[in-house]
Amino acid sequence: MELSPERLAELSTQGPRYTSYPPATELRELSVEAVRRELARVAIDRQPISLYVHVPFCRSLCAYCGCNVIPTRDRSRGSAYVDTLATELALLVESLGRDMPVSEVALGGGSPNFLEPSAIRQLNNAIETYFQVQPDARRSVELDPRTTSSLQIVTFGQLGFRSLSVGVQDFAERVQDAIRRHQSLEQTRALIETARDNGFTDINVDIVYGLPHQTEETFAATIDAILELAPDRVALFGYAHLPSKLPHQLLVERSGRVLDRFERATLLLLAIDRFARAGYLHLGLDHFARPDSALAHAAEDRRMARTFQGYVERRAETILGVGTSAISSTSRAIWQNELQLSAWEQAIASKQPPVARGFLLTRDDQIRRALIERLMCDGEADLDALGNDLGIELTAYFAAELEQLTELQELAFYDRDAHAIRTTPLGRLLVRNVCMVFDRYARPGQARFSSTI
Secondary structure (H helix, E strand, C coil): CCCCHHHHHHHCCEECCCCCCCCHHHCECCCHHHHHHHHHHHHHHCCCEEEEEEECEECCCCCCCCCCCEECCCCHHHHHHHHHHHHHHHHHHHHHCCCEEEEEEEEEECCHHHCCHHHHHHHHHHHHHHEEEEEEEEEEEEECCCCCCHHHHHHHHHCCCCEEEEEEECCCHHHHHHHCCCCCHHHHHHHHHHHHHCCCCEEEEEEEECCCCCCHHHHHHHHHHHHHHCCCEEEEEECCCCCCCCHHHHHHHHHCCCCCHHHHHHHHHHHHHHHHHCCCEEECCCEEECCCCHHHHHHHCCCCEEECCEEECCCCCEEEEECCCCEEECCCEEEEECCCHHHHHHHHHCCCCCEEEEEECCHHHHHHHHHHHHHHHHCEEEHHHHHHHHCCCHHHHCHHHHHHHHHHCCCEEEECCCCEEEECHHHHHCHHHHHHHCCCCCCCCCCCCEECC
16 A cells, blocks of 8 residues: 555544553542552562653753653752652652562653762662662663763763663754754764763664654755664654643744644655665654664564553563652553642652552453554554453454444454454554554544644
């Protein structure tokens, strides 16, 4: 099937990115006691967990940003924040017990490089004091090339961090003017080269399409510059313009017109073609990886998973988030910390889990989550194999949804002989449309969701 921008744009709709199921937009009031009970179950399970640390501070707020950030130039706030993080980690240990095994430590933001090297070491010491970080644990960090010092990179390298994610978005000057983020290729190259010199072996670069002033010519130039940096993986995101939820995004509109669906589809197909010609594999919805990368191997072995951090090469059944707005996820529940710094600090001072909202999963939620993750990661789902894992016959369970797939013939179909759901090449790009068939919370067209391209 030919992939045309016209058809891709026509079939695109609005929907969740499915970094979780149920989507984070479905989180509601959840009691502290419910979270405590879930942590007690995690303690009994004693399976290795993934630890996510959210550092909300940035020196400035980019106009396109959809993350929970606090813009400030007061670097002393980083040290005070780490002190409170250490207390939150100690509170977790009261529920989990000391030396809970950890298979992943991920630092995101905001900008984790807002922290001075001394604060970075203090945070790492707290994690290693309270938890048993496994020798082969994946340690990852997001860094901003505009504000990261060589000493910070050296510090992370010495502490065993080997995975790095770098935000670029676009190198075109007019686009950078529109999104209030000015970053040169030279700054980005210097960060990546210094990271490699200090032991980092897994480099990811984020770019965004759909921004004002992007054209095929300028976006191709950005992609070519990225290819010159030779990252191990690339995350290609469609810009989610939600000014009603994120008022600062109105600044983007003042600088130029946000691209329409056809223009977005054109840039997406251009990027897919350019990365493919350079030898990168297109994985899942929006990631590209070198064939020799850990993520590519995980995809080949059908081990790739989707979490709040995007696509990862292995899943921990439990992800515990610390810091403002951090999200935690287990097989039975999802919850998010207080979004406001003061509310988070107050809860920690009261020795309470800083829970803002959450969701207790039903058996139906668990079944649908497993299916949607396989579709998001593999572009298909073997219902017999998945049903065996879940202990249920899925063909009958999803009889109504499988019938609905007939309405999406250009995107997906049910292979009755193999008992498998398969997406078409077009459906792989619009896999979120397919997932919404199996999402009992789906409300297509709501503005709080991003476009499926």
